[in-house]
Amino acid sequence: MPAAELDRQSVRYLRHLAIERGLSANTVAAYRRDLAAFTGTLADRGIHESTQLDGDILRGYVAGLRDRERPLSAASVARTISAIRGFTRFLVEEGAIARDPAESLAAPKLPQRLPKALSHAQVEALLAATDGDDPVRMRDKALLELLYATGARVSEAVSLAVDDVIGVDGTPELIRVIGKGDKQRIVPVGSYARAALEAYLVRARPLLATGGRATGALFLGARGAPLSRQNAWLIIRAAAERAGIGVEVSPHSLRHSFATHLLAGGADVRVVQELLGHASVATTQLYTHVTIEGLRDVYQQAHPRAR
The missing domain is CATH 1.10.443.10 (Intergrase catalytic core)
Known part of the structure; x- marks a missing residue:
């Protein structure tokens, strides 16, 4: 069974991050995990095409990260939103969609954590x-x-x-x-x-x-x-x-x-x-x-x- 269009675009985006933007292997791996969870959840809801994405779908997905039995931390939610935003910008740049559905997607404010140094x-x-x-x-x-x-x-x-x-x-x-x-x-x-x-x-x-x-x-x-x-x-x-x-x-x-x-x-x-x-x-x-x-x-x- 051929991969859904969203999955194919996700693979292209990750390749873009690794090769064209030169992000580290660890960063690309984190994006891969977040996007796999994102596209997998959407597929369960019958959403397989990038043209089906809109702001309501994205906000609903992010809300689900906070409302599940074991909610993600604010830092994890912020990282997921960053992955989704990057992905949808890529879709716009590639001409797969006309407008970025993540424009109004708000990331949670994270408390500033001071690094711990040894004496x-x-x-x-x-x-x-x-x-x-x-x-x-x-x-x-x-x-x-x-x-x-x-x-x-x-x-x-x-x-x-x-x-x-x-x-x-x-x-x-x-x-x-x-x-x-x-x-x-x-x-x-x-x-x-x-x-x-x-x-x-x-x-x-x-x-x-x-x-x-x-x-x-x-x-x-x-x-x-x-x-x-x-x-x-x-x-x-x-x-x-x-x-x-x-x-x-x-x-x-x-x-x-x-x-x-x-x-x-x-x-x-x-x-x-x-x-x-x-x-x-x-x-x-x-x-x-x-x-x-x-x-x-x-x-x-x-x-x-x-x-």
Whole structure:
């Protein structure tokens, strides 16, 4: 049985996102899940053609996301609306429909969530928990030091190749990071991360590489295959448990800490934006609220007439 027209258009749209707009595989996968649920629900109601879409149908679908037995969170609803809006705009641009039925589709307002950063002491404890001379611990040390030194996302770190480490006189000095949308940025590496990377590349990675096929990936698993994002997250969680820092550590914790500590130390927000690979400075400015909260706490404690 041939696929319905809406399903075919959905496949074309996802291909457009991946190839022409260069969105990350994770983003495309999220859109794929949301659109599959959307077109599947519409198919159950006898809606198979893009020309059948209108504002009432879309609003009814979104309302159903909130009213079901296990309603979606506001963030999930907002993401679904974003997927639908992008899809219907694509349909208009491709000439499949004359008017965008999602023009009046309102997304829920989301509370601004401040990123949680670790303190300097907590970061030190986390990094110290990776100390060791065996190849796996040396790899873990290099990975966590790199994440904190560069603010790279975990997915970006595990995608690094050995050739992305730019050295001067044999010492790692810079990292070439490929971010969202395949955008490249060059990030400097601090002395602690340089030492950890150099030790890993010289003493540990050759031993790990003997267990698998030849690969140019920077970070390798115990059997020589490229380290996965899931394994990297397990490494971070295990280090946090050994460190006993007493707070929940997420895959983004070191990235958030990198940005917050730079801004608290006086770095320009535009520089931090470039280092993080943010498309908009507004995203980076979220971290300035974190540092302002810290300044307010110090002020309240230290100024004799603050309370």
